[in-house]
Amino acid sequence: MSALKNDLLLRTLRGETTERVPVWMMRQAGRYLPQYMQLREKYGFFERVQTPELAAAITIQPIDIIGVDAAILFSDILVVPQAMGLEVQLIESKGPILPEPIKTKNDLKRIRVPDVHETLQYVFDAIKLTKQELNDRVPLIGFAGAPWTILCYMVQGKGSKTFDEAKAFCYTQPELAHQLLQMITDTTIAYLKAQVKAGVDTVQIFDSWGGLLSKDDFENISLKYIRQIVDALKDETLVIIFAKGAWHSLESMAATGAHGLGIDWCIEPEVARKFAGNNIILQGNFDPAKLLSPIPVIEKEVKHMLKGFGKGNYIANLGHGILPNVPVDHAKAFVDTVRNYNLG
């Protein structure tokens, strides 16, 4: 293992005191970058995800262009249901479609806990290539969806505001739901372990739809399985959990032993710290839509955010993925304001 030139993110996640706050942005390798759009015009979504050279090139773009302190592998949480045997279509700007979703006991026979090296080797190849091309400049973040969020797509078959069919599946066929959640969990653990082996420096678990559940349901349907993943990974790598909207469970999420906890902009830094306690690194929480503001407003608001989090135990990020219509210099203003903060 060679030493990283910039290991701010990892040192922060380990609880060490750092010279400044590290910063990266969810979906930083994405549609707001013209360089990404050029590749998007030439190659289909899964072509970009499954071709290590393309995935690596896209992953590295924001390091060169925006100057973030970490790279996050260009991929998608839905490669997991795909590897489990479900067809996933990703129609650009229309969101994912799973044409044959899981609805019954019989449907479960169509999927399996796969050998991740047989089904997802392209991810591990992309990680190796990215690490090589990053040349130790910054750490590489791996990721997977939380089992509940993956179930949402596997059952609903597409995006949704409420994921009511996914919830109904859990409420009406709880045994089947837990069977499916366990299969996703087992796949995800093997998948993340193999990501670590391939070279990622830390992993983030995205529970994009955790906030649709009540506190009790979040514990029973989501956190129970996230906990298994954290347990299996936390001694091998640094683990960040991000369950958007699940403010009510910050305390329980912190208790999993994860190293970092993502939060969205609907909770104030001081309140999040109170709920999560002092033994975990917080990550977030700039409103992605606020990057559409004029640059002086962005600078002012980012400083306000940084002040709210105080010094240490903190990674600057957005509260959700960057929006496609954000100007590149606005994204850069966000990152620069963080990078210059402690020096200012």
Place this chain on the structure above:
Amino acid sequence: MSALKNDLLLRTLRGETTERVPVWMMRQAGRYLPQYMQLREKYGFFERVQTPELAAAITIQPIDIIGVDAAILFSDILVVPQAMGLEVQLIESKGPILPEPIKTKNDLKRIRVPDVHETLQYVFDAIKLTKQELNDRVPLIGFAGAPWTILCYMVQGKGSKTFDEAKAFCYTQPELAHQLLQMITDTTIAYLKAQVKAGVDTVQIFDSWGGLLSKDDFENISLKYIRQIVDALKDETLVIIFAKGAWHSLESMAATGAHGLGIDWCIEPEVARKFAGNNIILQGNFDPAKLLSPIPVIEKEVKHMLKGFGKGNYIANLGHGILPNVPVDHAKAFVDTVRNYNLG
């Protein structure tokens, strides 16, 4: 004013001790009812909204079929932007489209604060007819959207998960945004006052997209205007505020002097009570998707909810509108469990 046979809702909102918990459901006059679907096949959306006989018939359906303790006028929050001069199309099961949204200073010239009696008289006629046909069985709830939620549609021009264009409008053109919010507020105050004059017994302000804002933005963009509406209405009628997802501002919302506060299922009753204090009636908060569960599960979960809220100062409701795919007997099980609770 004649005495209502069932005034549980009003007595609860006034803070009186009642013999049992009142219950109604957001969107109770809606697509899960076959009787509603029959009228929906024959008449277009705005035909149903604008024809007092149809609106009254639809409003009364859940009183007869489900046995709720209050009627809520069948209408739509988007009649306000329509009255202000914007075209609103409501394509069934596709959501609203406003083909010429507000984007610039110039666009503001296309709208006005209207004379509500000129533009929305059909609503007041529907209220009068509904009151007559309800024959004092239960109270009638009037409603309007919160100014921020209305702005969302007026600027974004359609539904959205993030309402990023509406937010960007507020962040990049704050003066214009506040001008628009004030126009919506002025219209809404006149509209709700006329609803009260026409006969509604209480009004609810729906801030469906309040939860997309940070606490600071919610105060500045949304609550500031809700406060004006509450101030103008609270001495004339009983006022309920429902800002979905805005758990962080329950204390500030309670401080407006509103009588009731709606909450969603992502906050536990005890926590909501702690945040909101003891001087306001709470309303909510059953997860609408949970009505897709088997009836015994619904009964168990409703009792759990009722226990959580404790006795008094509480109106049973869902945490958002009822879903179109809920079986009628499941909706009835929800209502019956509440109605029988204190007797059981």
